[in-house]
Amino acid sequence: MNETSAPDALDWQHVLRRRGFLELDARSRAQALLDPGTMRVLCGPFDRLESPWLAPQGIVPQADDGVVIARGTVDGRPAVIASIEQRFLGGAIGEVSGAKISEALRMAAADSRAGTPTAAVLLLETGGVRLQEANLGLAAVAEICSALLELRPLAPVIGVVAGEVGSFGGVSIAAGLCTRLLVTREARIGLNGPAVIEQEGGVAEFDSSDRTLIWAVDGGEQRHATGLADALVPDDADLLRTAVRDAVAVGPLVKGSHRSERLDVLRTRLASLDPARPPAPHQLRAWWGAAYEPVQAPTRPRAESAQGPASRGRAWLTALTAGVRPWAPIPSVLRAQRDGAVYLAVVPDPDNPFHRARRGEVGLTECLALAEQIRAVVAEDAGETDKRALVAVVDLPSQAYGLIEEMSGLHQAIAACVDAYQAARTAGHPVVALVVGTALSGGFLAHGLQAAQILALDEPGVEIHAMHKPAAARITQRTVAQLDELAQTITPLSYDVRDWAKLGLCDGLLAVENADEPTAKDTAIVGAAIAEAIVRARTGPRDLSRRLDSPGALATRGASRAVRERLARQWIHEQAS
Amino acid sequence: MQTLTYLFPADRPAAQPAHVGVVASGDLEILVEPLAPGAVAGGRAEVRVRTSVDGFDTIWHAVLARFFTRSGLLGRWELNDSGATPGVVLLRLAQAAAVATRTEHEA
Numbered sequence: 001m002n003e004t005s006a007p008d009a010l011d012w013q014h015v016l017r018r019r020g021f022l023e024l025d026a027r028s029r030a031q032a033l034l035d036p037g038t039m040r041v042l043c044g045p046f047d048r049l050e051s052p053w054l055a056p057q058g059i060v061p062q063a064d065d066g067v068v069i070a071r072g073t074v075d076g077r078p079a080v081i082a083s084i085e086q087r088f089l090g091g092a093i094g095e096v097s098g099a100k101i102s103e104a105l106r107m108a109a110a111d112s113r114a115g116t117p118t119a120a121v122l123l124l125e126t127g128g129v130r131l132q133e134a135n136l137g138l139a140a141v142a143e144i145c146s147a148l149l150e151l152r153p154l155a156p157v158i159g160v161v162a163g164e165v166g167s168f169g170g171v172s173i174a175a176g177l178c179t180r181l182l183v184t185r186e187a188r189i190g191l192n193g194p195a196v197i198e199q200e201g202g203v204a205e206f207d208s209s210d211r212t213l214i215w216a217v218d219g220g221e222q223r224h225a226t227g228l229a230d231a232l233v234p235d236d237a238d239l240l241r242t243a244v245r246d247a248v249a250v251g252p253l254v255k256g257s258h259r260s261e262r263l264d265v266l267r268t269r270l271a272s273l274d275p276a277r278p279p280a281p282h283q284l285r286a287w288w289g290a291a292y293e294p295v296q297a298p299t300r301p302r303a304e305s306a307q308g309p310a311s312r313g314r315a316w317l318t319a320l321t322a323g324v325r326p327w328a329p330i331p332s333v334l335r336a337q338r339d340g341a342v343y344l345a346v347v348p349d350p351d352n353p354f355h356r357a358r359r360g361e362v363g364l365t366e367c368l369a370l371a372e373q374i375r376a377v378v379a380e381d382a383g384e385t386d387k388r389a390l391v392a393v394v395d396l397p398s399q400a401y402g403l404i405e406e407m408s409g410l411h412q413a414i415a416a417c418v419d420a421y422q423a424a425r426t427a428g429h430p431v432v433a434l435v436v437g438t439a440l441s442g443g444f445l446a447h448g449l450q451a452a453q454i455l456a457l458d459e460p461g462v463e464i465h466a467m468h469k470p471a472a473a474r475i476t477q478r479t480v481a482q483l484d485e486l487a488q489t490i491t492p493l494s495y496d497v498r499d500w501a502k503l504g505l506c507d508g509l510l511a512v513e514n515a516d517e518p519t520a521k522d523t524a525i526v527g528a529a530i531a532e533a534i535v536r537a538r539t540g541p542r543d544l545s546r547r548l549d550s551p552g553a554l555a556t557r558g559a560s561r562a563v564r565e566r567l568a569r570q571w572i573h574e575q576a577s
Numbered sequence: 578m579q580t581l582t583y584l585f586p587a588d589r590p591a592a593q594p595a596h597v598g599v600v601a602s603g604d605l606e607i608l609v610e611p612l613a614p615g616a617v618a619g620g621r622a623e624v625r626v627r628t629s630v631d632g633f634d635t636i637w638h639a640v641l642a643r644f645f646t647r648s649g650l651l652g653r654w655e656l657n658d659s660g661a662t663p664g665v666v667l668l669r670l671a672q673a674a675a676v677a678t679r680t681e682h683e684a
Contacts, residue, residue, distance in 0.1 A: 025599060045596045045608055058578040060627045060657050062600040063608055087601030 019237040021162050022186055026068045026085035029123050029162070032237040033081060033244050034072035042069045042570045043100055043563060051094050052559050053133045053490055062088045065096040069104045069567065075245040078116055080104050083123040086165040091126035093171060094133040095492070098140020099563040105147035105157070106545075107571045112154035119248045120148075120157045122178065127193065128169010129441075131476050134466040136492040136557070138441070139505055139547070141170035142449035145415075146544045148177050149422045153255060156180065158247045161187040162235065166218065168193045170445050176228075176415030177260050180247040182240070183229040187220030191411040191442055192401050194218075199471060200401040201356060216281035217407050225285040227292035228259070228409045259412060260419040263375060264294050266368050269408070271297035275353040278404045305331055311360060312437040312461075312516060313345035313395035319523045320393070320530070332357065333369040340386070341534065342377050344370060345393035346447055356402030362443040363400035367413035370447060374420035378427050389430040389534040390421070394448040395437030398468065414446040421450035430537030432530055435497075436515060439464045452540060453533035455508040455526075459515040462497040469495060491556055504553025507533055579631045583638065585645035587622040591652040595676035598669045605658035605666060607673040612651055620651045628658040636663060644670045652677065 024032060031039050043049050045063035054061040066088035070081045082101045084091040093101075101122070108118040129137035148157050159178035161167045166188030167175050175181055175189055183189065192200075194208035194217075207213060216222060224232040233243045255261070272287055272295050273279070279287060288295055306328040308314065314334065317326060321336035321343055328334050332349035335342065348360040357363030374390060381387040399410060425431045433451035444464065448454065456462055466472070473483045487494035491502055501509045508529050512522040540546055547553060548560055591611040598606040612620060622645055626637055640663045648670075661669070 045606075046594055046610065055578065055627070058629075060578055060600050060629050060659055062606055062657060063596070063655070066600075085599055087599045087604070089600075 020235055021237045021240050022164060022184070022235050024237070025087070026066070026083040026123065027070075030068050030070040030081040030083040033121060033241050034070060034074060034079065035076065038072035040071045042071060042104070043567050044068075047566055049096050049100075049559065049563055049566065051096050051133065053095065053136070053492065056490060057132055057486060059132060065094060065100070066091065067097040067100045069100050071571070074119060074121070074248045077119060077248055078111070079119040079121060079248060080108050081121045081123065084125050086125035089130060091165050092128060092130035093126060093137050093140055094130040095136040095140060095557065096559050096563055098137060098144060099560040100567065102140065102143040102147040103564050103567045105144065105151050107568060109147065109151040109154055112151065117155040117251075119155045120151055121244055121248075122157065122159050122174065124159055124161050124167040124171055124175055125163070125165040126167060126169065126171045127165065128171055129466045131466055131472050133492050134472065135464060135500055135503055138170065138445065138449070138466045139503065140560075141173070142445055143544050143547070144171075144174050145177060145418050145445070146422055146450060148174055149419060150426075150543060152177070152179055152258070153252055156248055156250065156252050158182065158244055160240065160244065161189055161220065161229075162240065163187045163220070166190070170442055172411035173415045173418055173442070173445060176409070176412040177258070177419060179253055179258065180231070180250070181229045182231045182233055182243050182247065183220035183223055184233055184235050185219070185221050186235055187223070188214070188218040189220070189223050189228070189411065190218040190406050191399060191414065192406060196471070197401045197403065197406065199474070205356070205401070206403045206406075217403070222281055222285065223409075225290050226288045226409070227290050228412055258419070259292050260415040262292060263368065263371055263416060265292050266413060266416055267372075268294040268297045270364055270368055271300060273404065273408065275355065275404055278407070281407055284407060306334060309348050309350060311347050311395060313360065313393050314347045315517055316395070316434065316436045316526070317343050317345040317393045319518045320391075320527055322523070329369045329373060330365055332360070332366050333373070335373050337388075341389040341391050341530070342373070343391045343393055344373060344447070346370070346396050346443075354400060354402070354404065356405060357400040360396050361398055361400040362396055362414070362446045363402075364405055364408055364410060364413045367417040367446055371416040371420040374424050378420075378424050378429065381429070387427065387429045389432060389537070390424055391530060392431070392433040392448050392451060394433055394435045394439045394444065396440065396443040396447065397438055398440040399442035399446065414442055417446040418450055425450060425452055426542050428542070430534040432533045432537060434526065434530060435462055435464060437461060440468060441466050452537040452542070452544070453507045454505055455510060455529055455533055456497050456501065456506060457515050457526075458497060458509045458511045461515055463495050464497060464500045465495055502552050502556055504547055504550040504557050506552065507536070579628055581626040581628070581634060581637055583624040583626075583641055584621040585624065585641065587620060587645055587649045587651040589649045589651060589678070591650055591677040592680065593677060595673045597672045597676060600657045600659045602659055603661055603665065605656055605661040605669055607669050608655040609650075609673050609677045610653045611677075612653060622651055622654060624654040624656070626656045626658060628660075630658075630660050640666050643667075648674050650674050650677065
């Protein structure tokens with residue numbers, strides 16, 4: 001199913017009959033894909049599950065928070081559609097809109113397990129995490145990814161990026177996890193949008209005024225031609241419905257064959273790149289091709305030095321595994337094992353060939369290395385009952401903002417990492433994240449947010465957020481001072497780890513004497529907390545559902561809990577709303 | 578953001594809830610719900626406007642008064658506005674009224 005039959009360009013009768021898909025709003029898009037007369041909207045506008053965080057910031061909310069959840073059938077098969085309204089806040093995902101998507105996926109998984117396979121279709125048009133709800137948007141994206149992966153083996157999850165906003169930010173990781181991904185020529189897919197890259201890396205890195213470059217890198221045609229999307233469909237509601245029907249009819253893919261599981265492909269694709277001489281987008285098409293299969297790549301000498309500049313990630317990984325020599329699959333990823341737990345950290349590598357990932361950012365090769373290490377642990381322990389724990393030591397400035405990263409599909413590389421962490425967690429490995437420094441945005445989504453337990457140091461240098469402060473201020477059109485003031489009352493906006501700990505995601509806030517160079521006492525305290533977290537992870541649920549039942553969530557995530565309760569109720573009642 | 582509330586004389590009941598529009602730049606979202614049956618006689622339409630642009634109270638009142646004088650449509654109205662012009666507001670109001678009073682036959 002690589003090409004959906006496009007109408008002959010000269011078939012004017014077809015062109016005149018064509019119903020455009022791009023011009024439709026979120027609800028009409030869902031309606032266009034479902035069998036006529038079968039659509040039932042869940043948690044619709046009259047349920048008034050609007051965002052609780054916008055009005056206090058002076059932003060007018062929308063009654064359904066900009067996501068339409070619709071049940072129905074696709075060619076007679078049960079399906080649920082989550083359609084993002086791109087015109088409301090650029091389709092950005094907040095607490096409520098995110099919870100609607102993840103809970104819909106979880107309900108579809110529950111039905112599928114109970115004998116009624118229920119496919120999901122995600123209509124992704126979004127700038128990513130809604131910065132006005134920062135940390136809760138980030139958490140919501142992690143939960144969407146986890147729920148998507150829960151459903152994917154049971155029923156197909158079809159991603160559709162039609163345009164015009166396209167899919168950006170953390171949501172593109174979800175796009176990279178889908179069973180099938182359908183795009184139009186008007187679609188764009190990327191992790192970091194062009195303007196953000198220019199802001200972070202300068203105009204020499206990415207000129208966001210260069211429309212040709214943007215489309216050559218992020219455009220649907222390019223993503224399809226480089227194997228990062230499965231079908232290129234014209235902007236035609238009937239053809240898109242046919243493509244979705246075909247994709248749903250194929251059913252779930254065999255385990256191991258999803259793009260986000262094909263580390264063999266990611267490995268050879270990345271090895272084929274010389275970051276010092278990056279290919280032009282059209283060359284990449286020729287090198288990689290539309291099939292997602294391994295490519296010819298030169299064997300490059302790999303530096304495996306575990307030496308490198310001091311960083312909190314390195315310091316804590318070393319302290320917690322004292323007596324063990326850490327091993328570096330690549331210089332920017334450290335691994336060490338002690339007491340039945342495998343510790344992983346991303347650390348700065350000043351000689352990283354990918355120049356945008358030299359300060360400890362999570363880039364393409366970091367994602368691959370992490371995913372390979374996690375998959376190896378899962379494979380080695382496959383027959384064991386007492387599986388090793390995985391401890392993600394988190395100290396990362398962000399994901400890598402760069403041109404070669406976007407061209408190569410950083411969203412797909414992060415999806416491989418997220419998939420690996422989720423697979424380890426569901427296989428029974430206790431997965432614990434320990435935040436010792438900054439944990440920002442897509443970097444934290446890749447390395448940390450799929451953990452069953454999250455611990456953080458109670459220390460001013462620990463910062464967890466969707467975007468660093470100056471950038472978040474610019475994008476939400478505020479000054480840093482205004483942002484700080486708002487964060488006093490809007491908890492998910494805060495950069496203070498003590499506020500973050502109130503969101504229901506934190507399983508332990510640990511006071512230490514020296515976060516940069518942990519003392520023996522620090523190491524003992526944190527080591528004991530990790531051991532306890534491992535026990536809790538081993539006995540707790542293997543999905544992320546307990547995050548909504550934590551004491552913090554009871555206080556601050558009432559809106560997510562309301563979505564979960566209402567969606568579950570309306571899911572089964574045919575007459576609801 | 579500014580929140581405005583109004584009551585307008587109205588006598589024509591809405592048949593069903595209606596939802597139109599999007600909270601998007603230059604546009605607005607409108608929700609209309611029928612009032613409880615007892616409220617119909619000599620009733621008033623309850624209107625709440627949340628708008629991203631402060632200071633246009635007078636214009637909002639004028640636009641809404643004109644609409645309710647013509648339509649007299651009862652119900653609980655909620656307008657979530659993102660800087661729509663009066664023309665757009667009137668079009669959305671008319672659209673919402675059409676949906677709220679649509680009969681089975683027309684649908």
